[in-house]
Amino acid sequence: MEIITYSLRAGAQNSDQYYADAAAFTDEFLTQCEELAGPLLGDFQRANPSLSREERMLELLSLGTLWHIYSDDATELGTLPAAVLARLAAWRQECKALKPTIDWARGILATLFLEPEDDPMAGWFTVEYLDKLLDWLAATGEFRQEVAHLRPWRDFFAALPPAETADHLITAVALAIWFEDRSLEALGGYTEGVDRFLSEEYPCHRWREDVIFTGRKRVEYHLNMVGAEIMNRAFRADFVARPRKVVLVPACMRALPEADCKAEPSGMGLSCGACEPRCRVHQLTKLGEKYGFGVRILPHESDFSGSGGTATSDIAIVGVACVTNLVAGGWKAQALGLPAQCVLLDYAGCRNHWDDEGIPTEINIGQLKRVLALPTA
Ligand code: SF4
Known part of the structure; x- marks a missing residue:
């Protein structure tokens, strides 16, 4: 690759x-x-x-x-x-x-x-x-x-x-x-x-x-x-204390281009419309249904301005992001009162900045499970 x-x-x-x-x-x-x-x-x-x-x-x-x-x-x-x-x-x-x-x-x-x-x-x-x-x-x-x-x-x-x-x-x-x-x-x-x-x-x-x-x-x-690691440690206790977890993923994880993706606006971002079984976002959404966490797509980091009308006092988030967005994203979540953990995209590939065609991006699912304290086997 x-x-x-x-x-x-x-x-x-x-x-x-x-x-x-x-x-x-x-x-x-x-x-x-x-x-x-x-x-x-x-x-x-x-x-x-x-x-x-x-x-x-x-x-x-x-x-x-x-x-x-x-x-x-x-x-x-x-x-x-x-x-x-x-x-x-x-x-x-x-x-x-x-x-x-x-x-x-x-x-x-x-x-x-x-x-x-x-x-x-x-x-x-x-x-x-x-x-x-x-x-x-x-x-x-x-x-x-x-x-x-x-x-x-x-x-x-x-x-x-x-x-x-x-x-x-x-x-x-x-x-x-x-x-x-x-x-x-x-x-x-x-x-x-x-x-x-x-x-x-x-x-x-x-x-x-x-x-x-x-x-x-x-x-x-x-x-x-290093900033992501420091923030994950600093925010961990507050993150664990919140009962509801939402994983926010970037649009570049979708298998299909924006025009073909069937995701719909829903609270903090977009909810997957389950149109493509091979899509990583769809698979994460299924995992969330099994283990009780939500998954939302953020079309752009600047779209992350909070709950989208959802009460946030019981919500903690896992931010999935490209390396260059990690520190700013963590500080932004902190400013919004959302205890956050982050999981990095394994590589960059979005059409907006890095590749004319766009390469669907991925994360380490084992790391996501460790962050969410789920069974990793
Ligand atoms: S499976 Fe979900 S996130 Fe993936 S392209 Fe279809 S609607 Fe969009």
């Missing part, structure tokens, strides 16, 4: 080894983060006690990684294009009817003003430059959750003497550099297609709305993999 960007199977029959590797490397990252940034995390947590230490470690890693990759692009973005692009990103969320027009405009403007370049890090380690980075991230429309989670760090740094802020930002970037090198050794076998995609196919995404989304670097895939 052609690997477009990543494959959790890496030549094996299934992705079991991936899940073991991701868990082991997450343990290593948490230990390293404690060693590098323990005092900073302690100070920040005393001022912001709402999330666990491990979740704060993920935020700090996100800050360092995004600074390392995008600070050069952020320093070049003017105030006016930043404001226009951020406004377009907000309208895209608010007005679905205008989405095609907005996407056309965003494709052009994002390529002109935001397209990432591989220049060295730029700017000084100051709150002013952190603001520039947050403005750039907001302008892309792809990092809404990241911006929301990094703002408290920005406010925390703004209250410190500048030299202390610089020390902390340097610590975040040092953590990111360690992570980039070490994650390549630990998880790089699963992301070997990313660099090929970026050099050979990514140029075709210029002038398209997904010019930022599809341009993610390999380290961002690894960040999402």
